[in-house]
Amino acid sequence: MTDAKSQLTAHLARVAIRNLLGHPRRTLLTSGAIALGLASLIFLWGFNEGLHRNMLGNFQNAIIGTLQIHRQGFFQQPDLALTIDNPQQISEALERQGITRYSQRLDTFGLAASDHTTQGVMLIGMDPLNEPKVTELESRIGIGRFLQPDESYALILGATTANNLQVRLGDEVIMIGYDRYGAMIAESFTLVGIITSGEMGLDSGMAITSLATLQEMVDLQGQVTTFVIKVDEQRLPGLVTSLNDELTGQQLEIMPWYSMFPVMKEWVTLHNGFLYLFLGIVLFIVLAGELNTLLLSMLDRTREFGILMAIGTSRRQIAFLIVVEAVTIGIIGILLGTLLGSLIILLTGTIGIDLSTLLGSTSRFYVDPLIYPQLKLDHLGITASAILLASILSGIYPAWRASLLQPVEAIRNG
Amino acid sequence: MSEANQSTIIQTRDLHKCYWVGTMPYPALHGIDLQIRSGEFAVLAGRSGSGKSTLLNIIGGLESADRGQAEVLGEDILKMGNSQRSKFRLTNIGFIFQAYNLIRVLSARENVAYVCQLQGKSKQQSLEIANHWLHEVEIGHLGYRRPDQLSGGQQQRVAVARALATEPKIILADEPTANLDSTTGRHLIELMQRLNQTLETTFLISSHDPDVKQAASRLIKLSDGQIVDSWDEIPQPPRSLEATCPLRNRPFTERLRHLFTPRRKARQQNRQRTSRHS
Numbered sequence: 001m002t003d004a005k006s007q008l009t010a011h012l013a014r015v016a017i018r019n020l021l022g023h024p025r026r027t028l029l030t031s032g033a034i035a036l037g038l039a040s041l042i043f044l045w046g047f048n049e050g051l052h053r054n055m056l057g058n059f060q061n062a063i064i065g066t067l068q069i070h071r072q073g074f075f076q077q078p079d080l081a082l083t084i085d086n087p088q089q090i091s092e093a094l095e096r097q098g099i100t101r102y103s104q105r106l107d108t109f110g111l112a113a114s115d116h117t118t119q120g121v122m123l124i125g126m127d128p129l130n131e132p133k134v135t136e137l138e139s140r141i142g143i144g145r146f147l148q149p150d151e152s153y154a155l156i157l158g159a160t161t162a163n164n165l166q167v168r169l170g171d172e173v174i175m176i177g178y179d180r181y182g183a184m185i186a187e188s189f190t191l192v193g194i195i196t197s198g199e200m201g202l203d204s205g206m207a208i209t210s211l212a213t214l215q216e217m218v219d220l221q222g223q224v225t226t227f228v229i230k231v232d233e234q235r236l237p238g239l240v241t242s243l244n245d246e247l248t249g250q251q252l253e254i255m256p257w258y259s260m261f262p263v264m265k266e267w268v269t270l271h272n273g274f275l276y277l278f279l280g281i282v283l284f285i286v287l288a289g290e291l292n293t294l295l296l297s298m299l300d301r302t303r304e305f306g307i308l309m310a311i312g313t314s315r316r317q318i319a320f321l322i323v324v325e326a327v328t329i330g331i332i333g334i335l336l337g338t339l340l341g342s343l344i345i346l347l348t349g350t351i352g353i354d355l356s357t358l359l360g361s362t363s364r365f366y367v368d369p370l371i372y373p374q375l376k377l378d379h380l381g382i383t384a385s386a387i388l389l390a391s392i393l394s395g396i397y398p399a400w401r402a403s404l405l406q407p408v409e410a411i412r413n414g
Numbered sequence: 415m416s417e418a419n420q421s422t423i424i425q426t427r428d429l430h431k432c433y434w435v436g437t438m439p440y441p442a443l444h445g446i447d448l449q450i451r452s453g454e455f456a457v458l459a460g461r462s463g464s465g466k467s468t469l470l471n472i473i474g475g476l477e478s479a480d481r482g483q484a485e486v487l488g489e490d491i492l493k494m495g496n497s498q499r500s501k502f503r504l505t506n507i508g509f510i511f512q513a514y515n516l517i518r519v520l521s522a523r524e525n526v527a528y529v530c531q532l533q534g535k536s537k538q539q540s541l542e543i544a545n546h547w548l549h550e551v552e553i554g555h556l557g558y559r560r561p562d563q564l565s566g567g568q569q570q571r572v573a574v575a576r577a578l579a580t581e582p583k584i585i586l587a588d589e590p591t592a593n594l595d596s597t598t599g600r601h602l603i604e605l606m607q608r609l610n611q612t613l614e615t616t617f618l619i620s621s622h623d624p625d626v627k628q629a630a631s632r633l634i635k636l637s638d639g640q641i642v643d644s645w646d647e648i649p650q651p652p653r654s655l656e657a658t659c660p661l662r663n664r665p666f667t668e669r670l671r672h673l674f675t676p677r678r679k680a681r682q683q684n685r686q687r688t689s690r691h692s
């Protein structure tokens with residue numbers, strides 16, 4: 001651009017901005033409406049993010065972890081014949097990836113029996129030392145305690161199961177199962193803890209003892225069926241790829257949470273879908289609102305545009321004036337809205353939003369009633385660009401209309 | 415002003431203009447042959463509706479004509495494209511309208527500076543030029559006021575300053591005193607006259623204000639879209655309506671309507687005829 005040309009552009013932009021300043025009420029109302037829309041978008045998106053994080057976190061932390069490794073086919077059909085051949089190799093691979101939060105398990109089925117009745121359960125042997133690094137099962141035990149190292153034949157049951165069996169802490173529970181050869185075995189356990197999470201999947205059908213105990217019971221000393229790993233969500237896809245590379249040919253399945261429980265992923269996707277729909281609606285409202293303001297303000301400036309054209313302003317320059325107005329309104333709205341939205345999130349993100357009165361029975365979907373909305377830079381970027389785009393679009397139509405004005409008609413009718 | 419250095423600056427030949435309201439043609443100008451020489455203070459007089467504004471707007475390149483030529487500074491303004499015309503207006507013509515001429519949100523000096531900045535001058539320089547011209551029109555002290563803080567006469571002075579700020583050869587003023595009381599109007603005319611003499615800018619002013627006519631170096635009488643020598647003269651009726659209002663110049667939408675209407679009517683009539691027979 002030549003010097004004169006850039007000066008001219010700056011001049012027209014200044015006139016456009018003077019127009020906005022000259023009508024402060026109109027400008028503030030439009031920008032304010034945009035800001036409110038944007039702030040609510042940012043907040044909702046952040047809340048949604050917090051909700052998902054909370055839900056997924058709870059879901060993973062309860063028992064399944066972020067990632068599990070088993071022998072090929074074990075997840076579909078848990079079978080003691082499908083133990084991991086070389087657990088040492090997996091541990092080393094994980095250590096090489098810098099993963100320290102992992103634990104080994106032995107998973108099988110069993111029948112829990114008390115004096116009164118029996119119930120089928122998932123029988124899990126956990127490493128009492130490493131398990132707390134991966135899951136927060138310990139915190140879900142409302143009655144009694146978690147397993148202790150070097151403790152044999154101690155048992156943890158879900159509250160529902162314990163109720164059905166009518167057993168209390170310290171009572172004896174007989175676990176009946178099959179060993180690695182398919183022979184039926186029965187051992188006596190002492191109940192040391194009861195899981196009272198309120199989550200259906202945890203409170204019923206779960207029996208947990210120490211890894212060593214279960215290995216001894218089913219005669220699989222030193223063998224495991226499952227690695228449970230905890231990593232940050234962002235690391236997950238990369239980790240899956242590199243573990244697949246490192247452990248190739250071992251006949252292992254490396255399953256992130258969403259491969260094991262695709263419903264959870266679908267739920268998140270569905271939720272996001274609704275959110276994007278809402279984003280679209282808000283954008284549309286912003287667009288319509290700004291378009292309306294610009295068209296109205298044009299209507300009462302028709303004569304002025306005619307005069308501007310008569311004294312030598314070109315059609316393109318008139319169009320430029322209007323687009324600059326639209327974009328400036330948009331930018332003011334974006335600045336105010338981003339500020340407001342971020343403030344709301346930072347505030348609610350530190351103290352949390354308590355949904356316990358609203359949720360109640362939803363807790364079985366692993367939602368903690370305290371939600372911490374998350375402020376994410378990419379949300380701010382995306383919403384700001386969307387609003388900017390919407391305001392450019394809302395300027396284009398009035399600009400086009402104005403550029404079609406006949407100066408004489410405009411002066412006569414305006 | 416001596417006759418010798420007066421060259422032609424505006425020349426129209428056989429200028430025709432017609433307005434269409436629906437399918438009805440309204441002839442506004444027929445056969446205007448007008449010559450304005452450089453430095454004139456010419457006044458277009460005529461009753462309301464006689465075609466003054468139309469003629470000024472055509473000369474200023476704000477409106478098209480149906481027939482004829484309008485040469486301004488030797489160039490046929492009717493043959494120019496939109497952007498060429500607006501550039502031409504910016505450099506060569508200053509416009510003053512009846513009222514509400516100014517940009518509401520800009521101060522007086524910013525209004526004047528606006529056109530200089532459109533020409534690509536810097537803000538600083540433009541504001542200096544604006545100050546100069548505001549002093550010329552004797553309201554140098556009001557430069558920081560916005561239009562709504564100025565009286566009608568003061569606003570018209572700002573408009574004059576703005577029209578002059580690009581140092582155009584021609585000023586076109588459409589009834590500049592119509593919204594002013596007679597004293598204020600007289601002062602404005604005196605000012606324009608003085609500027610005409612000192613700057614040698616050509617003024618073409620439309621008005622039916624007697625004071626303006628009085629000040630004219632030449633009075634052009636317009637009656638029913640024609641130039642007459644005296645008000646007693648009854649203008650010649652147009653040779654034919656088609657000469658002033660050629661159908662081909664009818665707006666496209668009207669032509670479409672014209673095309674479709676008879677056929678629809680014909681169809682309707684056909685239907686009526688067949689239903690009567692059955």
Ligand SMILES: Nc1ncnc2c1ncn2[C@@H]1O[C@H](COP(=O)(O)OP(=O)(O)O)[C@@H](O)[C@H]1O
Pocket residue numbers: 433434435440441442460461462463464465466467468469
């Ligand atoms: N946009 C228009 N549509 C229809 N008729 C018009 C239009 N503009 C002007 N006219 C008609 O053209 C004639 C001349 O109008 P104008 O040039 O405004 O006259 P003046 O300025 O002398 O009052 C009048 O009869 C007027 O009614």
Ligand SMILES: [Mg+2]
Pocket residue numbers: 466467468588589
């Ligand atoms: Mg008029």
